[in-house]
Amino acid sequence: MPTSDILPGECRDMGVTVTPEGVNFCVFSKHATRVDLLLFTDPESNVPTREIPLSPTENRTFYYWHIMVKGLKPGQLYAFRVHGPWLPEEGLRFNPAKVLLDPYSRAIVGNDIYDREAACGRDDNSDSCMKSVIAPNDGYDWEGDTPLHHPLGETIIYEMHVGGFTLNPNSGVSSEKRGTYAGLIEKIPYLQSLGITAVELLPVYQFDRYDAPAGLPNYWGYAPVSFFAPHREYSSDKSTLGPINEFRDMVKALHKAGIEVILDVVYNHTAEGNEHGPTLCWKGFENSTYYILENNKAFYSNFSGTGNTVNTNHSIVRRLIIDSLHYWVEEMHVDGFRFDLASVLSRGESGEQLKNPPILWDIESDTILAKTKLIAEAWDAGGLYQVGSFVGDRWQEWNGMFRDDVRRFFRGDPGTTRSLAPRLLASPDLYGHEKREPEQSINFITCHDGFTINDLVSYNNKHNLANRENNRDGSNENYSWNCGVEGPSTSAKIENLRNRQIKNFLTTTLLSLGTPMILMGDEVRRTQRGNNNAYCQDNEISWFDWDLLEKHSDILRFTQELIKLRHDLGLTFNIRKSELNRVLARNRLEWHGIRLNKPDWSHNSHSLALSIHNRMNDMFIYVALNAYWKPLEFEVPPVSREHPWRLVLNSAEEPPGDIRTFEEAPEFTNRFLKVESRAVVTLVTQFDG
Numbered sequence: 001m002p003t004s005d006i007l008p009g010e011c012r013d014m015g016v017t018v019t020p021e022g023v024n025f026c027v028f029s030k031h032a033t034r035v036d037l038l039l040f041t042d043p044e045s046n047v048p049t050r051e052i053p054l055s056p057t058e059n060r061t062f063y064y065w066h067i068m069v070k071g072l073k074p075g076q077l078y079a080f081r082v083h084g085p086w087l088p089e090e091g092l093r094f095n096p097a098k099v100l101l102d103p104y105s106r107a108i109v110g111n112d113i114y115d116r117e118a119a120c121g122r123d124d125n126s127d128s129c130m131k132s133v134i135a136p137n138d139g140y141d142w143e144g145d146t147p148l149h150h151p152l153g154e155t156i157i158y159e160m161h162v163g164g165f166t167l168n169p170n171s172g173v174s175s176e177k178r179g180t181y182a183g184l185i186e187k188i189p190y191l192q193s194l195g196i197t198a199v200e201l202l203p204v205y206q207f208d209r210y211d212a213p214a215g216l217p218n219y220w221g222y223a224p225v226s227f228f229a230p231h232r233e234y235s236s237d238k239s240t241l242g243p244i245n246e247f248r249d250m251v252k253a254l255h256k257a258g259i260e261v262i263l264d265v266v267y268n269h270t271a272e273g274n275e276h277g278p279t280l281c282w283k284g285f286e287n288s289t290y291y292i293l294e295n296n297k298a299f300y301s302n303f304s305g306t307g308n309t310v311n312t313n314h315s316i317v318r319r320l321i322i323d324s325l326h327y328w329v330e331e332m333h334v335d336g337f338r339f340d341l342a343s344v345l346s347r348g349e350s351g352e353q354l355k356n357p358p359i360l361w362d363i364e365s366d367t368i369l370a371k372t373k374l375i376a377e378a379w380d381a382g383g384l385y386q387v388g389s390f391v392g393d394r395w396q397e398w399n400g401m402f403r404d405d406v407r408r409f410f411r412g413d414p415g416t417t418r419s420l421a422p423r424l425l426a427s428p429d430l431y432g433h434e435k436r437e438p439e440q441s442i443n444f445i446t447c448h449d450g451f452t453i454n455d456l457v458s459y460n461n462k463h464n465l466a467n468r469e470n471n472r473d474g475s476n477e478n479y480s481w482n483c484g485v486e487g488p489s490t491s492a493k494i495e496n497l498r499n500r501q502i503k504n505f506l507t508t509t510l511l512s513l514g515t516p517m518i519l520m521g522d523e524v525r526r527t528q529r530g531n532n533n534a535y536c537q538d539n540e541i542s543w544f545d546w547d548l549l550e551k552h553s554d555i556l557r558f559t560q561e562l563i564k565l566r567h568d569l570g571l572t573f574n575i576r577k578s579e580l581n582r583v584l585a586r587n588r589l590e591w592h593g594i595r596l597n598k599p600d601w602s603h604n605s606h607s608l609a610l611s612i613h614n615r616m617n618d619m620f621i622y623v624a625l626n627a628y629w630k631p632l633e634f635e636v637p638p639v640s641r642e643h644p645w646r647l648v649l650n651s652a653e654e655p656p657g658d659i660r661t662f663e664e665a666p667e668f669t670n671r672f673l674k675v676e677s678r679a680v681v682t683l684v685t686q687f688d689g
Contacts, residue, residue, distance in 0.1 A: 008058045009066035014323065015104025015228075016078075018137050022070035025078075027102065028316055029285045030063040031092055032084040037067060038099065040077035043109035043240070046127045048079075074136040075240050077109060078102070079129065082284050086122075091288030091297035093279065095122055099129035101225060101281040103320060106135035106327075107241055108206045108229045116210040119278030130225070130280070133240045140245060145252045147335045148260050149371050150197050152396065152439035152515055156563055157262065158196040159447055160520035161220070161542070162204060162234045168543040180236040181243075181250035188257045194523060195563035198260035198373075200338055202448055204247070206231050208271035208280075213468045216536040220448060222306070222340060223271035225280050227324035230332075251333050260335035262373055263328060267321050268344035268380065273307035274300045289316050292351050301351045303344050305381030312345045318359045326368050336373025338398075343380040346391060353384060357391055364392040375442055388430030396515060399427055399441045406445060407456065407479035409606075410504050410627050410678065417605040420625075421591065424610065426513035441514035445505045446522055451532045453505055454525040456480045457498040458487060463530030466537060474533030487530060500678055503558055503651035503658065504625075507680045510566045511623060523559035524548035554655045561659045565648060568662060569684065570617040588613040592624075596635045607675075611637050622683040626675040633672045636683065644669050645683040652676035 009024050017024040025037060034056065038048040052067065054060070059067050079101060084094030098119065101108060108130050115128035166173040166183035177183040191199065203221030211223035221231065235243035251261050270290075272283050275298060282290035292301040292309045300308040311317050328334045339345065346357045363369060378386040378397045390397055402423045409416040422429040426438035446453045451462075460482045462474045483489075483497045502525065509516045520526070521544050528534050534542045549556060592609035593600040599608060606628040612621045622645070624634045639645055646665035650658060652675075660666075662684055675681050 005070040006052060007068035007070065009068035011061035011064045011066050014319070015102055015106070016134050018074060018134065019068075022068055023072040023076070023134055024066065024068045025102075026064055026066040027080065027104075027285060028063055028289075029065060029082055029084070030289065031286065032065070032082050032094060034083040034096075035059075035065045036081040036083075036096070037069070038079045038081065039069075039072075040079070040131050043077065043131060044113050046129075051081075072134065074134050076134040077131040077240070078134065079131045080285075088275065088298035089296060091293050093283050093287040095279060095284060097122060097124040098279040098284050099126050099131075100279070100284040101130055102132040103227075103281055103285065104323070105132035105206075105226050105229050107133035107244055108226055108232060109133055109240055111209075111232050114208075114210070116208060116278050119280055120276065125279075135241060135244060140248055142248070142252060142333065145255050145333055147329070147333055147371065148255055148258070149335070150260055152373070152437065154567075155198055155260070155373075155439070155515050156196045156510075156566070157198045157200050157442070157515065157517035158191065158194065158520065159200045159202070159264075159444075159517055161202045161448070162231075163538070164219070164543045165520060166544070167538075168540065168545055170546045171544070172546065177236045180234050181230075181246045182236045185250055185253045188253055188259070191254075191259055192257050194560055195567075196259065196518070198262050198335065199254065200262040200264060200375075200517065202264050203266055203340075204231050204234060204263060205229065205266065208278075209233070211271045211273070212536040216468060217538045218536060219538040219542055220535040222266050222269075222535070224266050225271050227265075227267065227320065228327055248332060255333070260373075261333075262336040262338055262375070263334050264338045264340060265324075266340045267312060267324075268310055268339075268341040269304035269306045269308050270310065274302065277307055286316075289314055292347065292349060303347060303351060303380050303382030303384070304341055309344060309347070309351070309382075311349055312359045313348055313354065313357055318362055321359060322362055322366065325363065325366075325372075329368055329372060334372075336375065338375040338377065340377055341380040342376035342378055342390070342395075343384040343386050344382075346384065346386065347380075347382075351382070360391045360395075364394050388427070396440050396442050398447075398517075399423075399430070399443055399514065401427060401430060402441065402443045402512075402514070403445055404479055406505065406508050409625075410501060410508075411479055411481045412606060412627050412629065412678075413479075414606075415603045416627075417599075417608050418601045420608060421599075421610075424508070424512045425589075438513045439515045442517055443509050443512055443514040444517040444519070445509050446519040447517070448519065449533070450475060451478055451480055451530075452519060452526050452528055453502050453522040454498075454527045455530055455532070456505070457501040458482055458485075458489075458527070459530040460486060461530070462532040463487075464533055466529075466531060466541065467533060467535075474531070478532060488527075497678065499555065500651050500676075502555060504627075504678065504680050506555075506559055506562055507649060507651060507682070508625070510562045511569070511682065516566070518559070520544060521548070523556050525552045525555055554658075557655060558659050561661070562649075564661070565659065565682075569619055569621055570614055590637075592634070592637075594632050594634050596637060607632055607634075609634055618686055620685045624673060624675045624681045626677065626679050629677050631674055631676050633674055634681075636668075636671060636673050638671075639685050643686045645685050647681070648684050649682035650676075650679065651681070652679035 039050040110130035163179035167179040206226040206229040212218040230243040591599040645668040
């Protein structure tokens with residue numbers, strides 16, 4: 001084997017560095033005794049064209065293994081074999097029979113031959129292994145694109161799945177582009193028509209499609225095999241580096257349309273699972289560094305509920321996470337991140353909760369991330385729940401309390417009026433102790449995990465048998481109500497009630513203080529047929545059904561107009577949380593019941609109203625919410641004859657009376673307002689003194 005083109009290399013940036021001379025490789029392994037670099041020419045090949053051993057004396061600096069191969073260029077396929085002790089009880093799982101991905105892979109190939117089962121156990125997996133791809137350092141034409149940096153006060157998030165958005169044949173996207181970044185580009189006009197300002201993409205890091213029940217795919221993508229490489233199946237460009245540039249094309253196109261890109265990132269666990277799972281990357285390089293292990297280190301701590309937990313506060317892993325975030329911001333131009341099970345990032349190397357987790361402060365204080373949006377799912381599967389107490393000064397949080405309290409109120413549960421009130425004001429009971437903006441609260445009723453908004457009003461119980469887990473998976477408590485019939489109904493009365501409830505949920509989400517988020521397809525009543533955990537349903541259960549745009553055009557129009565109304569009313573105050581009460585007082589926030597200034601906080605109350613004199617845009621707003629099963633008469637605050645109330649929204653009315661612009665809305669001059677059962681009504685006028 002010729003060696004004239006091989007140099008010791010340098011201990012420098014992790015992963016690969018392309019230079020005019022060739023490519024430098026650098027990986028971390030503390031306990032390895034030898035590392036072999038494998039070079040391939042074919043994604044499906046099981047035999048490397050070249051296998052280069054790294055010497056512990058010449059190719060190792062501290063715990064970093066490095067080598068320079070002259071003449072290599074972007075597009076080259078590579079992988080590693082790592083030698084060392086097999087001592088699971090000590091946390092060491094070195095196995096040179098396994099072909100390993102570079103933890104810093106920018107692109108990955110071999111998906112078509114990958115076999116998860118072959119990657120498990122101790123046998124050789126070279127017949128079905130994935131390979132890393134050397135990516136160029138630069139060269140993409142961004143045409144001047146930069147992240148948009150929309151203020152949170154103007155942000156409306158649309159949580160969506162890249163594949164499921166256009167996989168349905170009725171999407172109108174060509175077959176070769178369905179379910180891809182390019183397919184999403186074709187549907188940007190639809191996103192613009194909604195009025196949303198940001199898409200929050202379910203995981204787009206390369207993930208293990210086979211990390212799912214036997215015979216079913218992993219659809220959501222919460223099974224990463226890389227923290228850098230865009231998922232290849234979402235690319236219509238099947239060349240080795242195609243996914244990188246097609247992802248960039250999507251980001252650039254969304255930015256041109258004024259839409260930010262937020263990534264749902266998974267740093268809390270990987271697709272390698274527990275002691276029975278595959279060895280794909282991190283296990284084979286330095287298992288005890290990358291994962292939190294039990295006292296018997298042959299076993300993995302499972303605070304993620306998926307088999308393993310990433311050791312996020314180890315210095316090497318912290319660097320990996322920060323480098324990953326930097327890459328997506330600097331090289332891929334994304335605007336922000338939503339951290340899946342973010343409370344895992346608060347855990348130490350033994351799983352204990354840390355008071356000041358280094359990784360969270362690293363992210364918080366990082367200059368490159370300073371303008372990005374940081375959103376935490378502030379809980380984990382190990383029982384750590386940090387909504388309202390997540391570490392740091394910059395983080396926004398998914399407000400699970402908003403979801404639950406609003407659902408329970410409109411279901412008609414007793415004792416929910418008092419808990420609803422703070423949810424409408426960005427939950428000062430949860431966040432009031434922190435000097436942050438109201439936009440810290442990410443308000444949502446539905447997300448990928450759980451019922452869609454249609455199913456929330458159509459099912460009392462989950463129906464997850466399609467997941468092949470005997471309906472044991474998914475949450476048992478959804479605070480849902482089927483409006484009288486379980487599942488689809490041909491009753492006009494029930495369908496009208498469901499429409500009304502959906503409008504109630506949308507109205508409460510978009511007219512509350514905080515940052516609203518809506519789920520892909522809720523605007524057209526997308527259904528998952530009662531499945532509240534469709535992570536393994538890559539089919540019509542999960543896909544966006546584009547025929548619904550016509551079938552439920554009324555809900556679509558309502559959503560579009562509601563987003564416009566939120567903007568017109570200026571319902572988000574760009575103020576510090578510490579100043580919220582003062583500003584609300586200056587703007588005269590008042591609570592009411594069916595009588596003015598007499599809110600009913602009793603256990604049996606099912607109604608609430610509030611009025612806000614918003615001096616920031618000279619608007620006077622009155623909102624009445626009736627979750628009772630009978631109509632109620634609400635006393636309305638008096639206004640001047642010169643500026644009478646206008647009835648801009650009534651969820652009980654049929655279109656176009658359900659929502660109108662201020663200019664088109666009819667005047668309302670009565671002292672009392674009849675609000676139908678299970679309905680929300682909004683009145684608006686110009687402020688007059």
